[in-house]
Amino acid sequence: MNYSIAVRTLCEFTAKAGDLDLRFTPSPSAQQGIAGHGLVASRRDEGYEREIPLGGEYRHLEVRGRADGYDPARNQLEEVKTFRGDLAWMPANHRALHWAQVKIYGHLLCHSRGLSEVCLALVYFDIVSQRETLLRDTFSAQTLEEFFHEQCERFIAWADQEMAHRAARDSALNALGFPHAGFRTGQRPLAEAVYKAVGTGRCLMLQAPTGIGKTLGTLFPMLKALPRQHLDKLFFLAAKTPGRRLALEALATLVPEEADEPAPLRVLELVARDKACEHPDKACHGEACPLASGFYDRLPEARQAAVSHAMLDQAALRDVALAHGICPYYLGQELARWSDVVVGDYNYYFDLNAMLFGLTVANRWRVGVLVDEAHNLVERARRMYSAELDQAAFKAVRRTAPGPLKKPLDRLARQWRALDKSVEAAGVSSDYRVLDSLPTKLLGALHNAVAAITDYLTEQPAGLDAALQTFYFEAMHFCRVAELFDEHSLFDMTFKAGRRGATLSTLCLRNVVPAGFLTPRFEATRATVLFSATLSPSRYYGDLLGLPADTPWLEVESPFSAEQLSVRVVDKVSTRFHHRAASLAPIVELMAEQFAARPGNYLAFFSSFEYLEQVAALFRERCPAVPLWAQSRRMDEPSRQGFLAGFREGGQGIGFAVLGGVFGEGIDLPGERLIGAFIATLGLPQVNPVNEQFRQRLGVLFGDGYDYAYLYPGLQKVVQAAGRVIRTQEDRGVIHLIDDRFARPRVQRLLPNWWKNER
Structure with a gap:
């Protein structure tokens, strides 16, 4: 069996030396790099070959890659590197890495074409001046073969180790058994669905109740599939720290580390x-x-x-x-290159510059991906593919900018003011405006400002203060997102009063539907399994996330019975904003009656901190003997732990929290630690100009604007919060859904099937 490795990976392993140096040095973007390579190739004579696939073997090591270009007439093989600034500033270890790459390609070319020698050229292309600097030398095939063998020998001990590890890993996973005496109710069909998805190479959406053991139930079949489907890696992606922690605990249970044996499975947390x-x-x-x-x-x-x-x-x-x-x-x-399972945040695979996605594509890995609490991916992905620039922050940066940057920043300021005035002249009396198209003149000025700062940095590497550097990175991101702008995003402006009566704006490229960005991520996997207690309706998540059309959706049977949970719809109360004052007393009375009937620990969820504080104040006044603790704004980790500590076994009291916040999902309070919840809101996003624009755009794209923008995201938060109450098959509890809209059939259809609603 051969071990396969890319030329770049081989050279990075064998030829890198010296310091880690992450001082910011301006480098071309991916698009500029591609354009630079294209321009260099266009300057070559007829017969010049581009992107030449090459491969070769040494013992049981297989090396593959693509050389940038070859001129048969000159017998010259070229490796093109784009850069900007002074080439003399390039670190020597970078140059050594580049020579190593082109020498490996040189050997592979000589071997495949029977050449006795070849001229190797490093072509450094300055994307600003568009000048080429060539460093070249002629090498005999014998010399290049010796260099190739030397690099392979440096790597081959590692390759042997990796092959032995892979064999041991696959053997251990083939023999892997479920770590408990049996599956929980619903856990076996969940595991079977995951295994089948990997076997057939399809994505899968899994809706399974909170508390069923989804993490273990998805990891086990995915690990079993690793050797049988020849997968290189498994990525477990979570939205929050508790999700990563649960995955690590499940992996330690599935494949415990033996003291005297090599690790059969390498697990890495990022x-x-x-x-x-x-x-x-x-x-x-x-x-x-x-x-x-x-x-x-x-x-x-x-x-x-x-x-x-x-x-x-x-x-x-x-x-x-x-x-x-x-x-x-x-x-x-x-x-991350040498681990079998990588546990990390969504951004490591789904972000615009996602490391794991980039490595997967570059190394042609076969990967399986598990997406924990996947309902969070919609909002997280929207943020990944959005960008914002604040005029107040820009003005502060401009005042203190170095002299060489004054002119391009002044031009940007003029274009920004001109845009502000043109929008204000439209006569729409609103602090929020959506423009039909991107402001090309402002974007041109922004590109020029980014280029000027980049050129300045090539001469003054330490020349930016923190604020200017922050603006620089934000501006580059804004430019890149603008290049990807289409009907799935909005360009909007929000106006606010500045100092001395001036009006300042914030520019936002706001992603509405991240599907177009996420689809290539799904296509790069053998299978992606998205699981959550709330992935309904399936078409909502399929449309917004860009899942393949043949992605199955499965709802797993609940291990819990309706007898365990009393769900009471309180349809005599409205929690709408203009009814809230009238709702306070009925809510307090309901909570007091429930607590008196069954003292214990409860969670009460509200739509905002203001609403929470109003109900809490009245409850303290009318029920002073009942312990009460409340979530506050911007709680740090110790404060969060203090809040959760109130839910102790055998304790009594009510914790007040905001729906959709840190206590609405991802917390585990089994048994008597939590026996009930009051949910005084449908969780609908606030009606504001931004969300109304989402409603309109989603309506145009999918036909259900209100449901996509308000109803589905709201009910997802309600079900997640309610899922805190029943965590095991021994738990018993009650949920009060407080709002007349909970009685509507369209809302009832979105609640879990196993709930037995009462009035």
């Missing part, structure tokens, strides 16, 4: 850079941070030590990294 950084006060390069200095020199030993661990969660990864004196975050980035 966390955000700010959570992994050991020296947040230091810049990320060898001259400032000791964990960046000599990073690539110490990486091989750290990498070798890391892969001997089965479970590399955040703490374990940190221990390995610090033991070898390197950065934990970037060790994690490296180990």
Whole structure:
């Protein structure tokens, strides 16, 4: 059996040395790089070959890749690298990596075409001046073959280890059994559906009740499928930290680490850079941070030590990294290539610059993806593909900008003011406006400003203060999102009063339907399984997420019975905004009656902090003997834990929370820790100009604007919150749905089938 590796991956493994250096240096975007490669090729003579697929073997190592170009007339093989600025500033280790790549391609070309020698050229193309700098040398086929063998020998011990690990992994997973005596009710059909989806190479939407054990029930069949479907990786993606934690716990249960045996399954947890950084006060390069200095020199030993661990969660990864004196975050980035299961946030696969997606495509991995609490992906993806610029922040940046940047920033300011005036001149008296098309003149000025800052940085690498650097990154993102703008997004402006009576605007490219961006992510997997307690109706999620048309939707049988949960619809109360004052007393009376009938721990959910505070104040006044604690705005982690600590076994009291907040999903309060919930809202998003634009656009695209913009997202929050009450088959509880609209048939149809509603 051969071990297959890409030329780039091989060279990055064998030819990188020195410091980790993440000082920002302007580099071409992907589009500029592609355009640069195209322009270089267009300058070549007739007969010039582009994108030449090459491959070769050394012992049991198979190396493959695509060379940028070859001129048969000159016998010259070219590797094109786009850049901007002064080429002399390029680090020597980058140049060494580039030479290694072109030498490998040179050997593969000589071998495939029977050449005795070849001229190798590194073509450095400056995207600003559009000039080429050629570094070239002629090598004999023998010399290149020796270099190829040397690089392969450096890697082959690792390849042997990886092949042995893969065989041991697959053997262990083939023999893997379910870790408990039996499946919970509904867990077996869930697992069978996942296994079938991977076997047939399809995506799958799974709706299963909260508390059924979805994490374990999806991981087990996906792991069983890894060897049988020849999958390279499994990505478990979660919206929040508790989801990652549950996945890691389930994986530790499924494949426990043996003290005396090599790890049969490598599990890696990826966390955000700010959570992994050991020296947040230091810049990320060898001259400032000791964990960046000599990073690539110490990486091989750290990498070798890391892969001997089965479970590399955040703490374990940190221990390995610090033991070898390197950065934990970037060790994690490296180990994503060598891990079997990667647990991380949605953004690692679905974002515009998603690392795991990029690695999957570049390395042609066969991957399976599990998306936990997938109902969150709609809003998260919308944010990933949106961009915003604030005029007040821009004005502050402009006042302190370096002299060389004054002119392009002044031009941008003029175009921004002109846009403001043209919109105001339209005569619409509103602080929020949606434009039918993008402002081309402003975007042109913004592109020029980005280019000017980029050119400035090539000469002054440390020349930006924090505010200007933030604006620079936001502006680049805005430009990129603007290039992708279509009918699935809005361009809007929000106006507010500034200092001295001036009116300032915020520009937003606001994604409404992320489907077009997510579809390629689904297509790159063998199977993606999206699971949640609330994935209904299926067409809503299918339309907005861009799932393939043949994606099946399955609702798993609940392990809970209607006798466990009393669901009471309170249809004599309206929680609409203009009825809230009249609703306070009936809600307090209802809560007091329920608590008196069955004292214990309850959660009460409201549509806003203001509404919560009004009900809480009246409840304290009328029921002073009942313990009460409330969610507050911007709670930190200790405060959140303090809130949850109130729900202790055998305790009594009511916790007040906002629906859709941190306590509406992802928390586990089984048994007597929680025996009931009051939900005083349908959870509908606020009626405001932005959401009304969403309603209109979704109506045009899918025909159900109100349901897509308001009803479905609202009821999803209600069902998630209600799911906190019944967590095991021994639990008993009550839910009060407080609003007359809960009695409507169209709302009732969106509630779980196993609920038995009472009036």
